[in-house]
Amino acid sequence: MINLDRQPDRWFRIKKELRRIRDGRGNDLLSLTERQVAVDARHFDQDFVKDEDVDPYYTLADQLFVEPQPRTLPAKFELEAPIRMSRAEVAVAKSHINVWKRIAQGSEGYALILEDDVWFHPRLARRLDLAWKEIVSRSENDEPDDVIYISYKEAMHGAPKSFISKHVFRPVRGLWYLSGYILSKQGAEKLTNLLPCRGPIDLWMNHQFNALNVLATRRSIVEQITDGSSSNSYSILPTLSMIGAINSEGAALFNLRPTQLPVFAFGPANSGLSSLAMALSMLGYRCCSDLNELPFRETERLREGSVDRVFNAYVNVGCLEEICDELRLSYPNAKFIITAQLGDVSNLAISKLRAKLEGADVIVFDPCSISAWRTLCEYLKCAPPLCPFPSVDDLGQRLTDQVGRAPASAQKSSMPKQDQSPWIVERERRDWRGIQIMPPAPKDRMRWVDASSELDPLRWSVRSDTFPGNLALFRTRNVEFNGIDGATVHIRQENLGVRNYSAGAINSNDEYLYGRFESIFQACGVPGVVTGFFLHRNSPHQEIDIEIAGSAPGRLLTNVFYNPGDVGAPFDYGYRGSPSYIELGFDASKSMHKYVIEWTASEIRWLVDDKLIHRRVIWDPTPIPHQPMKLHFNTWPSRSTQLAGRLDTRLLPTMTHVRSIRASVYDLTALQDEATMPPSSDRPALSGASL
Known part of the structure; x- marks a missing residue:
């Protein structure tokens, strides 16, 4: 047995x-x-x-x-x-x-x-x-x-x-x-x-x-x-x-919730605090980390000993280290973690922290230890994920901007249902506006890696697969590259065994970590069809979307999917994400328009025809995706009538024309001059890839 x-x-x-x-x-x-x-x-x-x-x-x-x-x-x-x-x-x-x-x-x-x-x-x-x-x-x-x-x-x-x-x-x-x-x-x-x-x-x-x-x-x-x-x-x-053998995987949601709450973690610089924060996220904690201070209302709730907080784990938050003795009294069941690498346990800063937390439930923890998962999970009474302990460069305490920020959407917007997840703040918290980091990434340190209007087939892959929500199979013959005129993407009704329709999709051969991504295209106006321009990866699943449904071509769907973990971590949860509908004020299926995603470590901005229509900062309502992603463009018939309406087969075949896709990333040369500066999440990174 x-x-x-x-x-x-x-x-x-x-x-x-x-x-x-x-x-x-x-x-x-x-x-x-x-x-x-x-x-x-x-x-x-x-x-x-x-x-x-x-x-x-x-x-x-x-x-x-x-x-x-x-x-x-x-x-x-x-x-x-x-x-x-x-x-x-x-x-x-x-x-x-x-x-x-x-x-x-x-x-x-x-x-x-x-x-x-x-x-x-x-x-x-x-x-x-x-x-x-x-x-x-x-x-x-x-x-x-x-x-x-x-x-x-x-x-x-x-x-x-x-x-x-x-x-x-x-x-x-x-x-x-x-x-x-x-x-x-x-x-x-x-x-x-x-x-x-x-x-x-x-x-x-x-x-x-x-x-x-x-x-x-x-x-x-x-x-x-x-x-x-x-x-x-x-x-x-x-x-x-x-390959289309599975039509529905069900609601892939992360349903584990931690029981040892709240968690507070402090430690000296470069002691693995950012790695610990990622690990806590992977255990299902809603973890706020690497900040000099919290939004005022969250700090106030902590000082009151309230359970009605946005977060249940706080790592390397400067303003909390100053009041850790108060936190110990306000939350007698709290878990306190002091990070220290091997040989640093007697460090003066660590000794001071231990003295402040005398009488509390404290562990000195080495995130670099080979048994890091076991030590942490035994302390927090939970099961470790089936992947290595994360290794993240320490971000340091980033400066937050407590001044009132601009509205998230410059256009009229609405918010459909979102996933229930530890990595998505509930919409019921109407006073929550996320965390603004200052200053934003400077645009003059961007460089174009593809500034031409021509879609080079050598830099793009035409997809020949599908996914459960897609009524079609993506097929290479459904994408026609037209030189300087871009590409045409077709949807056809045809029997392909597991699907009765074919569609088209392309993705960049390279991955990108932060940058500006823009495309000029005319969306498909056929009900049931989705036109998408987005960044995406799996393991962990992260995604930044622009989607336009043929049933409502006058509005744009922005969305972010976030899962924690290093590259390869099997965290691919979520099927709704955190969507928002933005009214465009025009019919996107009638003419060409320029759509832009600007992605930094602290903010995501969506623009249409060079006009800002939507923005999100950290924890608004998700963390910002932090892993390299490929750039995609596709047109496909959706299985979800809620997303795109019922497919009108009388209007098939149909097509979408994309004139250009351009990408710019942060200039690595400009950033090397700052190599000696303290770590910051706003310091851009370059994946080394180009379209």
Whole structure:
């Protein structure tokens, strides 16, 4: 029985299941059971690298071998592109491989292997007896069996198979799960010789069927319990979404909320405070960090000991360090963290902080420690994410502008529903206006990396994928580059298997971290169609949008998606984001207009025809995206009638014309002169990319 140490409740439950099943001699299964400690993904301090047992990369082609998708049309690139296993998938594979090695080295001829999230069919004993008798009688004349599946889920269109008896079949492929199976000593030896496992363990097993003697009971007689485990553990899902095999992933929201509140963190400069702030965000805290002071009302609420605050974690906030003794008394259950790297614990500044917080619940914490997640999460009584502890350059205490700021929207605006998230401030807080950092990034330190009106196909990629909310597949033939006239993007009604429409999308080959991005285009006016110009990335999902719906071409949708984490962090939550509708005062589908996104570390501005229409500062209502993103332009029919209206197929085919896309980024040369200045979030960065 494979069971995690941190899941004793499952072990307790499965023991009750095992007690009620007896063998022919009257022994219950529990008396015959050995517990195998599962490998815990949370103990991986870094992403897993290949070893003799597991190669963490596989491909879509490997997946489609087991679960064919006859209606999809993936390109060769998509089939062979590497997919990295999640840490949870690696841990599951390692757990089974450890069992195989025990069986291969043991003396027993056969062993039943079970995971701890199973339950037994009421007729398990009878059905297993019937199947086993047929297997034993057959084995007298044939080669002994290696693997016998008694728990599985067949591929969507069925597993190719041949029945060898009334209750037993031989699969060719197409069996998912390894929740329950009988493994012979010979089978264990074969499996260990076939290692390394490439991809999730149940997928890889299917690829070994031709090298093994594999059987399965006619029906699955051991079932998995559905316990609501996160689908984020399944590394294949994003790829299946891209080829159109998944039409809806549901509301991907971050639902964990911390219980140890509030958290206050202080420490000397360059002690990892910004990394700690990011880590707290990844744990679900709404964390305000690296400021000299807070907005007046938030500070006032803290001094009053109020629970009605915008934030529940505060890191490196200068005005709070001055009153930390007050905070200790106002919040007796608060958690206090002092950051210090190895060797700095006796630092004078740290000693003073510890003296101020005497009697409080305090931990001295090193964000650079290899066990940083474990130390922090044990202190805050929560589970760590399945990714490395973040490493962020310390920002220092940025100066805030407490003077009244200009309205967020220069035009008439409205705000539709937004995601419920720890990284989005609720709209019910009508007195909240975000945090303005001063001074803003200087525009004279920008340089154009693409100032021409020509869309160079060598600098752009035409997409050939999709996503769940898209009624179409993006296809390369739907984008026509027209030299100095830009590009034309088509939407057509055609049967493509998983979709009944084709559409067009392009994205820059390079990524950008901050800059000015502008495009001149004429939006599509067909109801149900969205024209989009935006910056986007995944892992973590961050996005800055301009979208115009054909059902309402007189307004523009601005949106920001924010997830915390370093590059590669599996934080891809959110499906609404934090949208705002801005009235344009004209019909965007009737003529060309210029649309601009200005993105800095402290502010995002949207302009139309060089007129500011909307702006957002830090925590208004999200943090500012902080990771490099690619620039996109697309036109597509939306599955959401709320977003774009019902698709009017009578107006298809249709097209959108984009005349130009230009980008400017911060000039690295100008910034190098300031290399010796204290760190600041307003110091721009350059990704080294160009359109």
